[in-house]
Amino acid sequence: MKGSRRESRPAGRAFVPLLLPVLVLLVWQVIVSLGVYPEFIIPSPAAVLAKFVDVLRDGRLLANTWVTLSQTLAGLIIGVALSVLLGYAIAKNRLLDDLFSPLIIALQSTPVVAYAPLLVIWFGSGPTSKVVTSALIVFFPMLMNTVVGLRSVPKSLRDLMLSLRATPWQMFIHLEVPAALPVLLGGLKVSATLAVIGSVVGEFVSARAGLGWLINDARYNYDTPLVLVAVLMLAVIARVLYAAVGLVERRMLAWRR
């Protein structure tokens, strides 16, 4: 029964998502060919591709990608774990809600870029400050989603579980987790892409490696093709993380279809 409702796309439609990128490439090439802007402002697609092959060969691309990716993943995992734990406590306890909510709202509305320099001062210019920045940027939206998800558990299902003499642990694992899961996974999707931003912001402030650092470094040298390669690589990371959460979502929420 599963999947039977999801119609397979007609063969022609598979190309639709490719149309826009191809169009962008064409326009880009046309602009370059007209020679309106010098090469160091808008390099040709061919130059970017050549640079890509270059940095792939000398290992700089993958080394820096790995630095950013590992910081992002560490920040994502730490941020999600902490926010879900605190979110659970807040959703369950009015007192904690009153205690934390004002601070959380204040911190959430402060742009990360503003306090990222502080984090670098406190945690150094190594990977730690980037992990912390990533974790922080993930923390607030994930916290909100956890609270909203847990509060959305229907009271009638709680009554049902109580009438079945469910223990608090059974209430958690058989009701609260599955009921909150759609909202939690929605938050995780957003968080995955935010974590990349956190990492890069940290690298912009001060770093010795990573794609954000690579962008900064290339910019000083007017190496615009390298900036573009690094930006595209960041897009790929964000897209892959987003897709990975999407995959988990489809597996775990099969009942929603």
Next chain:
Amino acid sequence: MTSVSLAAQQLTITYTLPGGRSLPALGPITFAIPAGQFVCLVGPSGCGKSTLVRVLAGLQPPTGGAALVADQTVTEPPPEVGVMFQDANLMPWRTVEDNIALPLELAGVSREERRYAVHALLPKLGLADFAHAYPGDLSGGMAQRVALGRVLVQRPGALLLDEPFGALDALTREQIGLDLLEFWRQEQQTILMVTHDIHEAVLLSDRILVMSRRPGRLAADVAVTLDRPRAIADTYHETFGQIAASVRDAIERA
């Protein structure tokens, strides 16, 4: 499980409003239902029928008096009691089979025993082909059958049913009511069922408790003297009409 008695003794529920005023919502009400009896509870809306069920189910403490299950004062959800609500209240992420098995799973029954118990029940509920369907794929009547299965699988000594078929169309609710009678004939659980449908109450029960307007008290206690087993044909019987009329009369005077 052997069937157990249900009772209320001088039971009251009073809510305290903001500002300190108190609002009597239910009672004092006293009644006793012997083990194995099928009783329907009717009364004007807002008279506290659902609240009474919640108190007997151990989901809400009474303000005064006591609810008793098997002669024991209810202080927490009693293990002998199965509760069914107006809404099917299924977990959308569980299949039909897993929804019905939930009480057994919570009680620590093994996977094989759960499967066995559920699959013995599914055909009787008319759900044999739907074991692996999700609630989102079911009609309202089928969802209520799953909810009925979930309460029956516990083999409870008493059933508390709060307008369980209230949201269903007339034909579906009559059929599912008769199916309930068949389960009851086999297991002889004590049943207390809230309904707003006099016709349904007379067709199914041994006895009908009529509650007054808020705060609900016992306004009438009507014995249903029709023979068992019951069938739709009984509804055309003269006695059926007389009992229904006396219940309606009691509600209007309540």
